[in-house]
Each structure stands twice: as C-alpha cells, then as structure tokens.
Amino acid sequence: MTFSIERKIFIGYIINLIVIITLGLIYWEHLRLSTNTLWHWVSLALIVLSIGMLTTVFFILKAQLKANTQSGEELQKNQKLLQSIIDNTTNAISVKKINGENLLVNKRYQSLFETKEADLIGKTNADFLPKEVAERYRSADLDVVKTGTDIQVEESIDVSGEAHTFLSVKFPLRDTSNRIYAIGTISTDITERKNISESLKASDAFFNMSIDSLVIASEDTFVKINPSLSKLLGYSNEELLSQPFTTFIFPEDVAKTEEEIKKLKKGINLVNFKNRWVCKDASIKWLSWNATADKTTGTLYAIVTDITEKLKLEEEKENTLNALYESQQKLNMILENITDGVLVANTNKEVVLANDAANFLFETEDDSKISINFSDHFKVLFPDGKKTFPVQDLPAERALDGEITDNLDVLLKDLSTKKMRRVLLSGRPIIDHENNVVAVVVTIKDISRYKKLEEELEQKDRDARQLIGFKSTKQSTKK
Numbered sequence: 211m212t213f214s215i216e217r218k219i220f221i222g223y224i225i226n227l228i229v230i231i232t233l234g235l236i237y238w239e240h241l242r243l244s245t246n247t248l249w250h251w252v253s254l255a256l257i258v259l260s261i262g263m264l265t266t267v268f269f270i271l272k273a274q275l276k277a278n279t280q281s282g283e284e285l286q287k288n289q290k291l292l293q294s295i296i297d298n299t300t301n302a303i304s305v306k307k308i309n310g311e312n313l314l315v316n317k318r319y320q321s322l323f324e325t326k327e328a329d330l331i332g333k334t335n336a337d338f339l340p341k342e343v344a345e346r347y348r349s350a351d352l353d354v355v356k357t358g359t360d361i362q363v364e365e366s367i368d369v370s371g372e373a374h375t376f377l378s379v380k381f382p383l384r385d386t387s388n389r390i391y392a393i394g395t396i397s398t399d400i401t402e403r404k405n406i407s408e409s410l411k412a413s414d415a416f417f418n419m420s421i422d423s424l425v426i427a428s429e430d431t432f433v434k435i436n437p438s439l440s441k442l443l444g445y446s447n448e449e450l451l452s453q454p455f456t457t458f459i460f461p462e463d464v465a466k467t468e469e470e471i472k473k474l475k476k477g478i479n480l481v482n483f484k485n486r487w488v489c490k491d492a493s494i495k496w497l498s499w500n501a502t503a504d505k506t507t508g509t510l511y512a513i514v515t516d517i518t519e520k521l522k523l524e525e526e527k528e529n530t531l532n533a534l535y536e537s538q539q540k541l542n543m544i545l546e547n548i549t550d551g552v553l554v555a556n557t558n559k560e561v562v563l564a565n566d567a568a569n570f571l572f573e574t575e576d577d578s579k580i581s582i583n584f585s586d587h588f589k590v591l592f593p594d595g596k597k598t599f600p601v602q603d604l605p606a607e608r609a610l611d612g613e614i615t616d617n618l619d620v621l622l623k624d625l626s627t628k629k630m631r632r633v634l635l636s637g638r639p640i641i642d643h644e645n646n647v648v649a650v651v652v653t654i655k656d657i658s659r660y661k662k663l664e665e666e667l668e669q670k671d672r673d674a675r676q677l678i679g680f681k682s683t684k685q686s687t688k689k
Contacts, residue, residue, distance in 0.1 A: 227261065302376065302397040305383065308355060310334035310348055313392055322369055351393045354380045358390065365397065374401045423497075423514035429471060430454045433509065442497075442516055444490035460486035460494060474503040474510060484517065496521050551654035554640075555582040555606060557647060571631075571654060582606040582652060588622040588631075595621050595630065605637025609650035612639050617655075632658045 296303045296316040305314040315330050323330070323338055335344035350363050360381040367374050376397040383392040417424050423439035425432060432451050440447050443458065456464050463485040470483050480501035486494050501512035551568035555561045564577040572580050572587050583604050584590055590599040601607060605615035615637040622631040633654050640649040 227265075231261070300399070302395075302399075304395045306334075306351060306393050306395070308391065308393070310336070310351065319397075322367055324370075350378070350380060351395075354382050354393050355390055358382055364400075374399055375404050376400065423516075425501075425510070425512040425514055427455065427510045427512065429475070429508060429510075430456065439514060442489075442495070442514075443487060449490075458487050460488055462486075470499075471510070474501060475505075475508065477503070477505060480512070494518075551656070553580060553582060553606075553652045553654070555650050555652070557610065557649065559583070559606070559610075562649070568654065571656065582650070584622060588624060591621040591623055593619050593621060593632070595623075605635045606650055606652050609637035609639040609652070610647060612641075612647055614638055619657075630658075631656055632661045 296314075297318075299316065300318060302319040302322055303314075303316040304312060304319050306312055311332050311334055312330050320326060320330065325338060330338070335347050339347070347365065350361070350365070353361055360379060363378050363380065365376045365378050367376060377400045378395055378397040380393055380395050382390040383394055385391050417434075417436050420436055420438060423442055424436045425439060426434040431454055435447060435450055437447075440450060443450070445458070450458070456467070459467055467483075467485050470480055474480055480499055483499045483501070484496055485499070487497055489495055495516055495518045498515045498517045499512050501510055503510050548565060549567060551571045552563075552565045553561050553568050554563035559582050561577050561580040561582055564572075564580055568580065569575050569577070574580060579586075581587060583601055583606055585601070590601075590604065591597065592599055599620050603618075605618060608615050615635065618635040620633060620635060622633055623629075624631075633656050636653045636655075638651045639647045640651065642648045
C-alpha cells in the first residue's frame with residue numbers, strides 16, 4: 211500500500227505522540243512514588259512541552275507540505291501554460307542542454323522533423339539529422355555558450371522535401387548561480403519573406419536596368435525613377451525627385467497632361483499618351499506614356515518611351531510620301547500627255563503602270579493584264595510582216611539585262627482582229643543605288659499612220675514621175 215507524504219507525516223505524528231505520552235506515564239508512575247512534588251510538576255511540564263513541540267512540528271510540516279503541493283501544482287500549471295503557448299506558436303522552439311540533448315521542444319519543432327516529442331527529448335541533433343547538418347547546428351549552439359550572449363543565424367532545413375530558411379535566435383539559459391546550463395532556440399520560417407526579398411531585389415535590378423524609363427509617381431511628383439529617365443532627360447535623380455514633374459513638361463503640354471492624370475485617378479489607364487519634355491540641355495523630347503494608377507493609394511505607375519526619333523522619322527516619311535505623291539501626280543500628268551504608249555514593269559515582268567495611250571493600244575484599263583512582251587495581245591513581226599521577231603531581243607527583255615534599246619521597228623499583229631500596227635519600241639532599265647535592275651520602262655510609238663503617209667507620198671511621187679516621163683516622150687515623137 212502506498213501512502214502520501216501528508217498521511218506519512220500524520221502517522222509519524224500519532225506514533226510519536228503515543229510514544230511521548232507512554233514515556234510520560236511511565237515516568238510519572240516512577241515519580242508518583244517519590245515525595246518530591248517539584249519533580250512531578252517539572253516532568254509534567256516537559257511532557258506537555260514535548261507534546262506541544264511535536265504538534266507544532268506536525269502542523270509546520272503539514273503547512274510546508276501544503277505549500278509545496280500548491281507550488282508544485284502552480285508550477286505544473288505554469289508549465290502546461292508555457293507548453294500550450296509554445297505549442298501554438300508558428301515558431302519552432304527548443305531548449306537543449308550544453309551537451310546538445312533536447313530538454314524541451316514544441317509541436318512546430320516536432321513537425322519540422324516529422325518526429326514525436328518522446329523521440330526528441332534526451333536526443334541530440336546527431337541522432338536524427340545528417341552529420342554535416344547536425345555539426346552545423348551544434349557549432350551555432352556552442353557559439354552561444356562561448357559568447358554568453360544572444361545570436362541570430364540563418365539555418366536551412368528540408369521540410370517535406372522542400373528547402374526552408376529559418377531565422378534562429380539562440381540565447382543562453384542560466385541557473386541561480388548564473389551559470390549557463392542550456393541553450394534556447396526560437397526559429398522563424400522566413401522562406402516566403404526571403405523569396406519576396408529576392409523577388410524585390412530582382413525587381414529593383416529590372417527596374418534599374420530597364421532600357422525603357424520606369425516611373426512611380428504621386429499626383430504631381432516622382433516617387434521613384436530608374437536611371438534610364440535621368441539619362442534620357444539629362445537631369446540627376448535628385449533634380450527630378452525634388453520638384454513637381456510639371457516643371458519639366460513643355461509648357462504647352464502641361465494642361466493636357468494634368469487632364470490625363472485626372473483620368474488615371476478615375477481608373478482609366480493611359481495608353482500611348484504623348485507629350486513633350488524639356489531636357490536639361492534645353493532640347494525638346496517627345497515621350498510616350500503607358501500608365502496605370504493604384505486607386506487605394508493614388509500611386510501612378512508608368513512606362514516611358516522616347517519617341518522623338520520615331521516621330522521625326524514618321525514626319526520625314528510623311529514628307530517623303532507627300533513629295534513622292536506629288537512627283538507621282540506630276541509623272542502621271544506627263545505620262546497621260548504623252549502620245550506614245552508607256553509601260554513600266556517590275557523584274558517579275560508584271561506591268562505596274564501604263565498610260566492612257568498604252569491602255570488604248572492594248573484595249574484594257576487594267577494595267578496588270580498587259581503583257582510587257584505583248585504576247586497576250588499581239589504577234590510581234592519584223593517590218594516585212596513575215597518573220598516573227600525573237601522575244602529575247604524585245605526591249606523589255608534587253609532592259610532586264612541592263613541594256614538600252616532605241617526605236618526598234620516592228621509590226622504588231624492583233625491576235626483577235628489580225629490588224630497590223632507599225633511601231634517603234636524603246637526600252638530602258640531602272641537601276642537602284644546598288645546598280646541592280648529593279649524595273650524596266652518600255653515606250654511604244656505607233657508609226658502606222660506615218661508609214662502609210664510615207665507610202666502614199668512615195669506612190670504619188672512615182673505616179674508623178676511616170677506622168678512627167680510620158681509627156682516628154684510624146685513631145686520628142688512629134689519632132
């Protein structure tokens with residue numbers, strides 16, 4: 211049978227009380243035979259005093275026992291409270307002896323190693339971690355003992371197969387003699403924070419290295435700019451950040467810029483907004499803005515592109531196109547007022563331009579339906595009208611080879627009507643700056659009428675000669 215300490219004290223008190231009373235009675239019996247009454251009273255006093263002292267000791271022990279019991283219960287309650295607190299924190303907490311044995315671990319610490327508390331208490335890191343990892347952790351713990359102060363260290367732990375980074379605060383625990391008897395560790399998982407930090411570093415690197423100018427601004431001032439904008443405008447970061455950004459906008463563009471900012475604040479994104487900015491060297495640059503705003507903070511975020519050269523090129527291109535159009539119109543007027551047919555073809559032998567005279571000759575208004583070698587419309591013959599003229603010797607083919615042809619006399623026989631036309635063909639190559647043929651020009655001069663007039667004149671001349679010759683013969687006969 212097991213007795214509690216309180217019961218044992220009570221039983222000891224009763225036994226001692228019985229012994230004292232028994233001894234007192236025995237002694238009293240001996241004294242009763244004595245005639246000295248003084249000793250009777252002294253003996254009685256001693257017996258009473260012994261009983262009183264024994265009773266006092268009993269109650270003192272009982273009070274101490276009660277106090278110890280209450281202290282033990284309070285201590286246990288506090289330990290449970292402490293354990294409950296550390297078990298419900300997201301931090302991993304452990305307490306180790308100086309030799310590395312675990313004295314206390316919370317649930318988070320247990321979950322990191324997927325091990326129960328019973329398997330960790332009294333064990334060292336070397337019992338459940340790889341040797342090199344355990345030695346690294348042990349070295350950090352010993353640094354606390356050596357320095358006697360708190361330290362912070364980053365520790366990497368594989369949790370469920372994934373690498374996690376913890377910021378561990380290690381501190382010494384001291385006894386009443388101020389000697390270090392244990393090392394406490396509170397570890398906070400900073401993996402996400404570290405990843406965010408790395409992302410922010412990468413973002414800052416991207417922000418600063420971007421070719422485009424990146425801007426974070428309030429309603430009227432720059433909050434953050436990257437070096438590209440400073441380089442673009444020629445001002446230092448301090449100059450751009452210390453003044454309202456409207457200071458640097460071309461005066462005539464300030465009002466419309468402020469209007470666009472008002473739209474941004476209403477949630478309307480800015481897309482390809484163009485305005486002019488005054489650079490430090492007093493030059494003017496056109497910038498294109500794509501921006502959005504955070505409605506909760508009013509912060510503006512923008513990507514800025516220098517479009518000065520682009521606009522200049524577009525203006526030059528527009529001027530060139532206008533000049534080209536004007537030249538084209540002039541050329542068309544010239545071509546349409548030329549009585550000869552004119553054809554322009556590319557290197558694929560496709561007609562890209564024909565004047566009215568050429569359209570009339572080929573009986574079509576669709577330039578692309580005209581064959582540069584006339585094969586779809588005419589049969590090309592020598593002037594005698596009997597022999598076919600070689601295609602490779604026609605002006606278009608020779609011009610494609612870079613040759614010039616002037617006034618080639620041929621007959622064009624219409625494939626449908628069989629009508630014959632006498633024409634003079636000329637060809638010229640169009641050469642680019644690299645001396646390559648990029649197009650050919652063929653002119654067609656219809657000389658059918660002139661040839662007919664020439665034949666009529668020759669016939670009349672022959673007729674006149676015969677008539678004159680006939681009269682001379684008659685006159686000589688009469689004589």
